[in-house]
Amino acid sequence: xxxxxxxxxxxxxxxxxxxxxxxxxxxxxxxxxxxxxxxxxxxxxxxxxxxxxxxxxxxxxxxxxxxxxxxxxxxxxxxxxxxxxxxxxxxxxxxxxxxxxxxxxxxxxxxxxxxxxxxxxxxxxxxxxxxxxxxxxxxxxxxxxxxxxxxxxxxxxxxxxxxxxxxxxxxxxxxxxxxxxxxxxxxxxxxxxxxxxxxxxxxxxxxxxxxxxxxxxxxxxxxxxxxxxxxxxxxxxxxxxxxxxxxxxxxxxxxxxxxxxxxxxxxxxxxxxxxxxxxxxxxxxxxxxxxxxxxxxxxxxxxxxxxxxxxxxxxxxxxxxxxxxxxxxxxxxxxxx
Amino acid sequence: xxxxxxxxxxxxxxxxxxxxxxxxxxxxxxxxxxxxxxxxxxxxxxxxxxxxxxxxxxxxxxxxxxxxxxxxxxxxxxxxxxxxxxxxxxxxxxxxxxxxxxxxxxxxxxxxxxxxxxxxxxxxxxxxxxxxxx
Numbered sequence: 001x002x003x004x005x006x007x008x009x010x011x012x013x014x015x016x017x018x019x020x021x022x023x024x025x026x027x028x029x030x031x032x033x034x035x036x037x038x039x040x041x042x043x044x045x046x047x048x049x050x051x052x053x054x055x056x057x058x059x060x061x062x063x064x065x066x067x068x069x070x071x072x073x074x075x076x077x078x079x080x081x082x083x084x085x086x087x088x089x090x091x092x093x094x095x096x097x098x099x100x101x102x103x104x105x106x107x108x109x110x111x112x113x114x115x116x117x118x119x120x121x122x123x124x125x126x127x128x129x130x131x132x133x134x135x136x137x138x139x140x141x142x143x144x145x146x147x148x149x150x151x152x153x154x155x156x157x158x159x160x161x162x163x164x165x166x167x168x169x170x171x172x173x174x175x176x177x178x179x180x181x182x183x184x185x186x187x188x189x190x191x192x193x194x195x196x197x198x199x200x201x202x203x204x205x206x207x208x209x210x211x212x213x214x215x216x217x218x219x220x221x222x223x224x225x226x227x228x229x230x231x232x233x234x235x236x237x238x239x240x241x242x243x244x245x246x247x248x249x250x251x252x253x254x255x256x257x258x259x260x261x262x263x264x265x266x267x268x269x270x271x272x273x274x275x276x277x278x279x280x281x282x283x284x285x286x287x288x289x290x291x292x293x294x295x296x297x298x299x300x301x302x303x304x305x306x307x308x309x310x311x312x313x314x315x316x317x318x319x320x321x322x323x324x325x326x327x328x329x330x331x332x333x334x335x336x337x
Numbered sequence: 338x339x340x341x342x343x344x345x346x347x348x349x350x351x352x353x354x355x356x357x358x359x360x361x362x363x364x365x366x367x368x369x370x371x372x373x374x375x376x377x378x379x380x381x382x383x384x385x386x387x388x389x390x391x392x393x394x395x396x397x398x399x400x401x402x403x404x405x406x407x408x409x410x411x412x413x414x415x416x417x418x419x420x421x422x423x424x425x426x427x428x429x430x431x432x433x434x435x436x437x438x439x440x441x442x443x444x445x446x447x448x449x450x451x452x453x454x455x456x457x458x459x460x461x462x463x464x465x466x467x468x469x470x471x
Binding site for chain 2: 004005006007008010012013016017018019039042043045046047049050051052053054055059060063066067070215216217
């Protein structure tokens, strides 16, 4: 009975009820084990080919916008804990660029209209009295009372009106916030350059874009971990310098290949742990990349997001289609392991 | 040994798109069909993503499996192209199986069959892809 489920046995499904039973039975027979191994290798090719078909970030964004269009404000603001990519639909990340522009604009929006359309200053009580005198020389007691009332109202209005000093404070506060925001932005840019900057970034960005042409068939199926493929690459192209950062040593591989980029040998691994990733290996001097060993820098390609580091004499790049924040999160998880 | 992790909404969307791309053989058809299925499910879930029946996305795709005839020149290459050329329900079954998004028991339920029959369909699909088990 369990043997009949052999076609459904795959490593990823091995913990699933009847599939687990089937795997147990198959493991006891050398013939079935061999058949399963053959089948798994075949399916790996299909899995890899399917994984190369993917919606771009822009298409995902369009879907997110469609969801926003189809939902009310409540849905947009409601927490969507299922997925980190769909989640930000209603809450776009704040762009650091516009900060200094926003503040002066806010100042203009709040302060300028008040200046351009000032309140009509009420005539001073003395004038009212004057007017009253002119129009009604023989003022009655009622007229006097009315004048007094008008004078009181004018005084109250003057009290309610925002004093000019308060306006100055608002303007100063807004300008102050603007300056602080600008300084913060500049500091962020400098910090970003210091932490993410390295020589050869453009070469890595170009290398990342070569992944767009891959459909998965190019990779030779190799089912092991990244730490164990050194021999594979050494046999293909004397990559004695091949090395893997310790955070990625245990990543299960799906396939390997050797490619040329600007005449340089590049080792490429298609791997999958919590997500499918591409890994590139090359000698840093070959592409003029200079980065400190152990230091990680994120490179934003047009469609691919890459993280670069150097380990021993090897430059290592891990990449996937995603956002800068996805890569930061991914690296952070890897470092914690 | 890798396990079947809890997929995210993003994973489901990509998997649904891949499935529809294999079925239709066209990226634009797959994209519009994916949007249609997803938006319909989203509305049925009271426009709350956390209530959305993600397995149901594939159930809907299975119901419309016959609306995508095999194309002589699909916009696909390699194995994806060969998958597209398979007849239904083998095409749907092996593609969903290889997407590694749902456990076989759920795939069997979605394709309205038993695990045994699903195994037969997947095996038949492999044979038609010129894979000969020894």
